[in-house]
Amino acid sequence: MTSFSLTNKKDISIVLCGAAGQGIQTVEKFLTHVLHEAGYNIAASKEYMSRVRGGTNSTEIRISSNRVKAFVDRIDIFIPFNKTAISRQRKRITKDTLIIGEPENILHELDTDEYNVIEISWTKIAEEIGNRIYSNTIAAGVITEFFKVDKEFGRKYLRERFARKGDEIINKNIEAFQKGSEVAEEIIKSKGLEINIKPNQEIAKEIMVNGASIVGMGAIAGGCNFICSYPMSPSTGVLVFLANHSNEFDILVEQAEDEIAAINAGLGAAYAGARAMVTTSGGGFALMGEGLSLSGMIETPIVIHIAQRPGPATGLPTRTEQGDLELALYSGHGDFPRIILAPGTLEDAFYVTQKAFNLADQFQVPVIILTDQFFVDLYYNLPSLDLSNITIDKHIIKTEKTYQRYKLTKNGISPRGIPGFGEGLVRADSDEHDEDGFITEDLETTRVKMVEKRLNRLEEVKKNVIPPDLIGGNNYETLVIGWGSTYTAITEALEEIGDKNISFLHYKQVYPLHPKTKDYLEKAKKLIIIENNITSQFGKLIKLYTGLDIENKILKFTGMPFSVEELTEEIKKVVEGKK
Secondary structure, eight states: OOOOOOTTOSEEEEEEEEEETSOHHHHHHHHHHHHHHTTOEEEEEEEOOSOSSEEEEEEEEEEESSOOOSOOSOOSEEEEOSTTHHHHTGGGOOTTOEEEEOGGGTTTTOOTTTSEEEEOOHHHHHHHHTOGGGHHHHHHHHHHHHTTOOHHHHHHHHHHHTGGGOHHHHHHHHHHHHHHHHHHHHHHHHHOOOOOOOOOTTGGGSEEEEHHHHHHHHHHHTTOOEEEEOOOTTTHHHHHHHHHTHHHHTOEEEEOSSHHHHHHHHHHHHHTTOOEEEEEOHHHHHHTHHHHHHHHHHTOOEEEEEEEOOOSTTOOTTSOOOOOHHHHHHOSSSOOOOEEEOOSSHHHHHHHHHHHHHHHHHHTOEEEEEEEHHHHHOEEEEOOOOOTTOOOOOOBOOBOTTOOTTOOOTTSOOOBOOTTSBSSOOOOOSSOBOTTSOBOOOIIIIIHHHHHHHHHHHHHHHTTOOOOEEESOSSOSEEEEEEGGGHHHHHHHHHHHOOTTEEEEEESEEESOOTTHHHHHHTOSEEEEEESSSSOHHHHHHHHHHOOOOOEEEEOOSSSOOOHHHHHHHHHHHHTTOO
16 A cells, blocks of 8 residues: 545545446435535536446545535545446546455455555445445445544434335444444544545535436426426436426426427427426437427427437437537427527526526527536535526416417517417417418418518527626636536636636527627637537537637547546646647
8 A cells, every 4th residue: 555645635536436236326325415414515426327237337426625516537535346446447546546445346456555445345244234235335434434424414314215114224224334434433543544624514504406406496496387208318307306396386297108299298288378398318309309390380488408418329328418509409490599508507507497488488489408417417515596586477468359379570579378368269380370370371471471570589589698607807818618517627627727817708508699709709819619529519609600710629529528637638738839
């Protein structure tokens, strides 16, 4: 074993790695909950293979004295739960990593004279308690003891977690947890291990949430009362969250037989007056193309959440990518307006999703929210959300007998009525129609007016575009551009670089593009765009509307998110002219 120290670190990265079915997520939930309850800042992200059992999956948990939100390559403490764990994370393990685990999972890969290894036979200890299944609870006990967490936090969690399993299971898990604490105490004494990250009880009062749940929370705040979807990784968490809270918030939840049925059910509900949502991934959204176009033709609002994953086809269904921007932008035949949003933080996701329902209702357009696997599975603590400015803006009128659903107006937005609310008849048809909603073949007049009417709404949408966030000074020399989930890694990388001449422009609305985009870009001497896709899809969109081609591109398409370290290195290379 080499010498090591965690004493002066203000940010500890713990990685748990093992096969699907070994309970890695169980340990993650335990640690994130208990450490947060104890007053630590927490951020947790996961990467996992597309299989129910086997393979090698990992969870990264960052514990810090400061707020943390991004993925890092660095591993301070590594716990391998199977024989392939070390080879899976080999590039991230260094001489400074403390590796704790079963000898059989470590010694075939690493020389204990060169690495910091502490051998613990979890399985043997667990079997002495009664079953090897308790190995994970022992590991959780070790980690919490390293951080000097009050043991009652762990015992309380286990009582609640296994309440339905009965007293025997609860007591066995508590015994395993306490045994893990004892093992950790021995390690601390014999190895001189000390972690000095200080907890803050104010943090314990904050909420701990993941991306899927907070998109669901934003939908509830936006007045969502109908969701219909077909389960598809990694988007299903939003459907599950809303289903779990459907009785509490009076939400009608339907699992459709496929994505075509899902979007058409959503449009039917919206036609009747619901604030409707569907959640899917790229492959599912591809099936919704005709339904999206129907939304454009009948001017019916709907919110569509797309949790992106790498394609084409099935691709990598449990990995992350920003590869569906162009799919969202160009899906649906014919010309009609749409809005595309892409939150960068969990806080953004709440407010952006809430706003999506108001925008859809106001402009009678589909609003698409782009997240990705990394984002929806990301956990961290955040202060209570500010609800003081949250409003549910409804734009439904009571109809009269002379009501015209598609009445020509200057801004293209017709008064929206719904069946049964007033005396008017509300017609909807996927064919071209006149102001009353009757099918028309009048090509020279009605067709032209209706196409122009629908597109006029885009000009109204442009007046309400969410401005990009400029992080850093206004007098920048280098401007980094990003969108969606790259926000957390980019901001932390720029903090690490510490160059005041570099600023970051982040877009949480990617379409329509903000009208001042060109002004921001032309101020910079050097531009860098960062995207989790191979073709710089947002860069192409910027070029299309500004004429500016961003030469310096940092792109990643491996299925993994950007790490803080790789962005720090890549941005430095561009700034210093080495790339």
